[in-house]
Amino acid sequence: MKIFAYNYREFDEAEYFQKFSKEYGVELGICTDAPTLENAHLAEGYEYVTIITSKIDRELMKKFHDIGVKMISTRTIGYDHVDIEAAKEFGIHVSNVSYSPECVADYTVMLMLMSVRKMKRIMQRGEINDFSLPGIQGRELPNLTVGVLGTGRIGQAVIRDLSGFGCKLYAYDKYENDAVKEHAQYADLDTIYRECDLITLHMPLTEDNFHLIGREAFGRMKDGVVIVNTARGGLIDTKALIEAIESGKVGAAGLDVIEDEFGMYYYDRKSDVLSKRDLYILRGFPNVIVTPHMAFYTDQAVSDMVKHSIESCILREEGKEDPWAVV
Structure with a gap:
């Protein structure tokens, strides 16, 4: 079978694409750029396309349909960058992937520790030989009550890790999990x-x-609450978060994702003037850490993402059940 890979990264994904395409007998087409209306024609002759967090809107979905693409597999867990309704309209299947939850769980705990220990300011001061103490006194995780919103594989891994710190843990999910109840209490x-x-x-x-x-939710939280987000930026109203930081309602934040990040991350934009005003505001706060959607980025995760994307396409081609199928 043939699969066309957009966003093909030579420096990390290439070895896995070559390994698994050879292992599964896949003919691979590649493009290092994100899919656009201008380069969609490169996938002509390929019924299966694999992407990362690139925006696939209705217009681009129609273009892929017109050149014969039957399936788009995103090498990510989230798929909110793909217009699912358009995929249904044009009869294009969509799948995501799974990868080891440890990468994001590790990163989440790191952001928690950096946030409660005021590590951003400590490191900034250290760079200019300011070794003073005022303003950098932190808190200890065992003394904190932590709420985990979402108890899928990653949420479960975070809860397991936090249980070792001795935190009191609450969890929220529409679907409760017995493994979570060993360490955390489900709550509204x-x-x-x-x-x-x-x-x-x-x-x-x-x-x-x-x-x-958003504003209403922040209003119900403790003063000085710490917010960590390694999931999706749209879960938080950014402007409401900025207001909550400025008022002191939010004492610290560790953000690996923000709203409106498409087209920005994973590219060298250091000489560009970015129209991302909220990002600049967030990065300017001494108690906010913003990283560029990197929580997933480990060797194991990259291997899993490529492998599962290829396997998903193969399962669809063979008419077998696909555990990563979205539509």
Whole structure:
């Protein structure tokens, strides 16, 4: 079978694409750029396309349909960058991938520790030989109550890791999991907002939970609450977050994702003037850490993402059940 790979990265994905395409007998077409209306024609003759977090809107979906693409597999867990309704309209199947939850869980705990220990300011001071103490006194995780929103594979891994710190743990999910109950107590959002010193997000982004955390939610939280987001930027209303930081309602934030990040991350943009005003505001706060959607980025995860994307296409081609199928 033939698969066309957009966003093909020579420096990390190439070895896995070559390994697994050879292993599975796949003829691979590649393009290092994200898919656009201008380069969509490169996938002509390929019924299967694999992408990363590139915007696939209705117009681009129609273009792929017109050249005979039957399936788009995103090498990511989230798929909110793909117009699912357009995919259904044009009869194009969509799948995502899974990868080891440890990469994001590790990163989440790192952001938690950096946030509660005021590591951004400590490192900034250290760079200019300012070794003073005022303003950098931190807190200890065992003394904090933590709320985990979303208890899928990543949320479960975070809860497991945090249990070793001795935190009191609350969890929220539409679907409760018995493994989670060994370490955390399920609760409603109101309880979590009211009781938790730190809240971490591990949900997919859907229409139902867009801006789940906004002005009203912040208003119900403790003063000085710490917010960590390694899931999707749209779960938090950015402008409401900025207001909450400025008022002191949010004491610190560790953000690996933000709203409106498409087309920005994974490119060298250091000489560009970015129209991302909220990003500049967030990065300017001494108590906010913003990283460029890197929580997933480990050797194991990259291998899993490429392998599962290829396997998903193969399963669809063979008419077998695909565990990563979205539509």
